[in-house]
Amino acid sequence: MTLLDVRNLTVTYAGGAAAVRGVDLRLDAGRKLGLAGESGCGKSTLALALLRLLPAGTRITGEVLLDGEDVLAMKWGRVRAVRWAGASVVFQGAMHSLNAVHRIGDQIAEPILLHRKATAAGAKRKTGELLEQVGLPAARADAYPHELSGGQRQRVMIAMALACDPRLIIADEPTTALDVMIQAQILRLIEQLVADQDLGLVMISHDLAVLADTCDRLAVMYAGRVVEEGPARQVYEDARHPYARALAAAFPRIGDAASRFAPRGLAGDPPDPAALPSGCTFHPRCPVALESCPEEDPVLRAAGPERRAACVLVGPPGAEAGARRAAADPEPRAKGSAGTPGALVKRPVGEPGALERRSAEEPGALEKRPAGTRGAGEQRSAGTPGAGEQRPAGEPETLEEARPSTP
Ligand SMILES: Nc1ncnc2c1ncn2[C@@H]1O[C@H](COP(=O)(O)OP(=O)(O)OP(=O)(O)O)[C@@H](O)[C@H]1O
Ligand code: SF4
Ligand SMILES: [Mg+2]
DSSP: OEEEEEEEEEEEOTTSOEEEEEEEEEEETTOEEEEEOSTTSSHHHHHHHHTTOSOTTOEEEEEEEETTEEGGGSOHHHHHHHHHHTEEEEOTTGGGTSOTTSOHHHHHHHHHHHHSOOOHHHHHHHHHHHHHHTTOOGGGGGOOGGGSOHHHHHHHHHHHHHTTOOSEEEEESTTTTSOHHHHHHHHHHHHHHHHHHTOEEEEEOSOHHHHHHHOSEEEEEETTEEEEEEEHHHHHHSOOSHHHHHHHHTSOOTTOHHHHHSOOOOOSOOOOTTSOOSSSTTTTTOTTOOTTTTTOOOOOEEOSTTOEEOOTTOSSTTHHHHHHHHHHOOSGGGGGGTTSTTOOOOOOTTOOOHHHHHHTTSTTOOOOOOTTSOOHHHHHHTTSOOHHHHSOTTOOOSHHHHSOOOO
16 A cells, blocks of 8 residues: 655745755555655755655645645644654754753653653653664663764664654665664664564665665655656666766776776756756756757656656667657658657757657657746646645744653
């Protein structure tokens, strides 16, 4: 059954930065979805939007269906109940998220007391169980955060995320800043918890290799959009979108001497979400961009079994060759290929071409819309109440604030 169904999620910060733009994602219980992409592509924004943890004034549209219930349409009381108990977040930089002046046992017990209405003795017992579940002795409940190593603190954060038996865990860079041995331990721990408790996991990282190793499916984001999505190993080893390919190629692979001695990177910087390039937002950095790419805004389309990618070069077998031939040919011979599946017609800017004609008939084909305008899905959800606007004055904005202060 679908545990999380994100539909056309769009997040715009108060200053106008479109950090997430029309994202669709699905996750079943017991499965692990990886979310990758360069710094600033919108991973954390997406994660925080799932539980409406973004600052007031942030505009969120679309749907976030958690077990079929739309988190974005919930009243605040219901949102508070869903946080921790329905879904919980292991925050980015979790090692610094613990309160330095409270014992870790008290910090883990807080949501149990608050959400489960447990007695003090019951919360203490559950805290001990949780610590042991993440590989720490129950007696460490009396420790202060500074008495633990980085890996142990990360385990405490995972124990906290599990405190109210959530169905979904969103882990934002849970192993960043940990050494490789501890990273491997934490990843195995997360995998085991997901399998044992039939949880859903959304794991965020810029490290494709880690996600490919841990997750079932992988979504690669660029400039607020998912540009490729599919089975994790396939996306990592044989990415179809040029950006996902570049990201995967940036990681040297064991046994591949070429990648060790000539690691490939990607020139240029990620775009400013407040001033995105026209057409395909990747075109200024794309090593294989076509002349039409500054105008075409490709949506996700089928890129193989259970795979999707948002690039004009992606399509049925032969699409890339056909597209390149057509783009390289200045003669109107391209007209003759308009009916060829996957062909791309090079044409003057603004003139309707084969792609648009095909999109009227073929599911998954490209839709063209003028740069800067909103797509159909975004328009559909423009009236959906967002999170920031709904939060009454004084309502907590983060899980940390939602917790009562411990005496
Ligand atoms: N509170 C905010 N107000 C305005 N813009 C923001 C805010 N938080 C993030 N942004 C912008 O939104 C974009 C996405 O940020 P986000 O933190 O989601 O990126 P990320 O993919 O998680 O990056 P990283 O890998 O560095 O954690 C960035 O351009 C960032 O500057
Ligand atoms: S649509 Fe064009 S610019 Fe965008 S990734 Fe594909 S080839 Fe590159
Ligand atoms: Mg982040």
